[in-house]
Amino acid sequence: MKKPALLISAIALLFMILSLSGQNFTYVGAAKCAVCHKTEKQGRQYPIWQESRHANSAAAPTSAEGVKIAQAAGISSPGDRPECLKCHAPLFEKAPELKAEGVTCEVCHGPGSEYKKLNIMKDRTLAKQNGLIVYESTEAVKKMCLTCHENAHGKSFDFAASWEKIKHHKPAE
Numbered sequence: 001m002k003k004p005a006l007l008i009s010a011i012a013l014l015f016m017i018l019s020l021s022g023q024n025f026t027y028v029g030a031a032k033c034a035v036c037h038k039t040e041k042q043g044r045q046y047p048i049w050q051e052s053r054h055a056n057s058a059a060a061p062t063s064a065e066g067v068k069i070a071q072a073a074g075i076s077s078p079g080d081r082p083e084c085l086k087c088h089a090p091l092f093e094k095a096p097e098l099k100a101e102g103v104t105c106e107v108c109h110g111p112g113s114e115y116k117k118l119n120i121m122k123d124r125t126l127a128k129q130n131g132l133i134v135y136e137s138t139e140a141v142k143k144m145c146l147t148c149h150e151n152a153h154g155k156s157f158d159f160a161a162s163w164e165k166i167k168h169h170k171p172a173e
Contacts, residue, residue: 025111025131027095030055032116033105045168049105052166057102058089069153087148108144109133138163 037045061078070078078084085092089099114130149157
């Protein structure tokens, strides 16, 4: 009598573990991040992003300067071109509804569907297990930034100066 119950429990546990390991995290948008990450106490991450060029980067390809840069590169309709959007609106394929957010929180920190929950965010290890990308060093941040900023449009990139404008401290633990 005990063996079938034990076997069913073991199968249920295995199923639960397999379903968790195969989670497909989804993007939720910056507004969900803003709920917690807007106050001084929480590090003001959302207002810092909102005031940055990243928040408006999706509009850049269709600006006068963007169109000029695109034309020089032989690109028409830069607002719809993957070679432009991969940096100006990196979630354009994975989460088209978030394209207008430009370089949003989840571009750097991963899809927030699971780690956005307060009880998970309070535990860094648990948050990382649930999709949060955390950069352990400034060099790791720089490497991420350079995926788009390294010689973009023939312009040099001063990481140190740019990092001072966009960096946002994590809340005290």
